[in-house]
Amino acid sequence: MSATSIPVIDFSSFDADPNSRATRDIAEKVLHACRDVGFMYITGFTNPSPTLVDSVFDITHRLFDGSLSASDKIQYARAGKPTGYTDVGSEVLEPGTYDVKECYNIQKALLDPTHTPTEAELPAFLRDPETIGTLQEFARQCRALSIDVMRAMAVSLQMDVEWFVDRHDDACKDKGGDNLRLLHYPPVPEDVLESWKVGDGYDGKRAIRAGAHGDYGSLTLLFQRDESGLQVLDKHSPTERWIDAPVIPGAAVVNTGDLMEYWTRGLYKSTTHRVVIPTDSGSQRRPRYSVPYFSQPNDDVVLSPVPSPLVAASAAGGQFEGPTGTVKGDREDGEFTSFGYLMWRLTSTYK
Ligand SMILES: O=C(O)CCC(=O)C(=O)O
Numbered sequence: 001m002s003a004t005s006i007p008v009i010d011f012s013s014f015d016a017d018p019n020s021r022a023t024r025d026i027a028e029k030v031l032h033a034c035r036d037v038g039f040m041y042i043t044g045f046t047n048p049s050p051t052l053v054d055s056v057f058d059i060t061h062r063l064f065d066g067s068l069s070a071s072d073k074i075q076y077a078r079a080g081k082p083t084g085y086t087d088v089g090s091e092v093l094e095p096g097t098y099d100v101k102e103c104y105n106i107q108k109a110l111l112d113p114t115h116t117p118t119e120a121e122l123p124a125f126l127r128d129p130e131t132i133g134t135l136q137e138f139a140r141q142c143r144a145l146s147i148d149v150m151r152a153m154a155v156s157l158q159m160d161v162e163w164f165v166d167r168h169d170d171a172c173k174d175k176g177g178d179n180l181r182l183l184h185y186p187p188v189p190e191d192v193l194e195s196w197k198v199g200d201g202y203d204g205k206r207a208i209r210a211g212a213h214g215d216y217g218s219l220t221l222l223f224q225r226d227e228s229g230l231q232v233l234d235k236h237s238p239t240e241r242w243i244d245a246p247v248i249p250g251a252a253v254v255n256t257g258d259l260m261e262y263w264t265r266g267l268y269k270s271t272t273h274r275v276v277i278p279t280d281s282g283s284q285r286r287p288r289y290s291v292p293y294f295s296q297p298n299d300d301v302v303l304s305p306v307p308s309p310l311v312a313a314s315a316a317g318g319q320f321e322g323p324t325g326t327v328k329g330d331r332e333d334g335e336f337t338s339f340g341y342l343m344w345r346l347t348s349t350y351k
């Protein structure tokens with residue numbers, strides 16, 4: 001088999017009709033992407049529009065221009081919810097590494113147009129009517145696009161086209177739910193860079209932009225612009241091999257998360273990825289911005305295996321031990337709910 005590459009899938013002819021030729025072709029490519037790579041690029045979608053994506057990057061640039069006050073940095077998970085600010089070094093994705101990144105996580109529930117966020121929920125800059133309006137529209141469009149990808153996934157697994165959509169219908173997502181993340185990777189400062197170069201790490205750790213990790217939820221849509229650096233682990237290589245996932249203008253990166261891997265009992269893969277510090281000194285001195293949108297099923301969805309003949313056949317092979325190992329789910333019968341799974345994953349990531 002030749003070296004793995006990340007498929008680029010054109011969604012322009014996707015019509016969500018499981019019997020149409022176009023949708024079946026796309027679903028076949030999605031099956032390959034999710035089963036064999038865990039990552040794909042999607043192109044050919046109209047929303048979110050390039051203008052809207054640009055506006056969200058502009059907001060992200062301004063948010064992290066250095067003017068956030070200490071009180072604006074509403075601490076992540078302060079109200080027991082997966083929302084808020086995380087500072088450089090506070091998210092530990094890969095043991096022994098130090099993430100040179102800061103981000104604002106915004107729970108989708110805070111971007112519901114019927115909700116007016118308070119100062120305990122979002123900093124003033126993000127509560128500005130025009131800014132929040134842009135973010136609300138962007139979150140709505142990301143959700144709609146994720147839903148179309150989930151339809152293609154359902155078709156690829158020979159399930160009812162709406163199966164995943166029905167379980168991501170926003171009906172019960174106030175505790176967990178989807179998350180929009182605005183990410184800033186500052187230029188790598190000289191001291192970090194020097195210690196990284198000599199290999200003995202920053203504060204005893206190795207500096208990286210985002211340490212190797214798998215995402216937690218069902219599906220991630222990622223917008224990157226200008227600066228590359230994202231890398232995806234090649235599952236098929238006997239030695240550790242990282243595949244570059246460079247910026248492709250107009251495309252979004254899509255990857256399946258740990259929850260989806262568990263839900264499909266290993267048929268779909270959640271692939272480890274990271275963001276590296278650039279090797280050329282010009283890029284090292286430039287910041288990187290990215291905007292992921294994480295989808296999560298409704299809080300109360302029970303993660304027993306999805307009803308797919310493909311999943312049943314592969315689960316029967318007994319290959320999948322699951323990311324949970326010996327961990328028991330939050331339900332009495334030992335199974336996880338969507339929210340229970342998210343909490344279990346989050347508690348192992350933040351100090
Ligand atoms: O910045 C990126 O390109 C990737 C970010 C990422 O993997 C994450 O936030 O989970």
Ligand SMILES: [Fe+2]
Pocket residue numbers: 213214215273
């Ligand atoms: Fe990620």
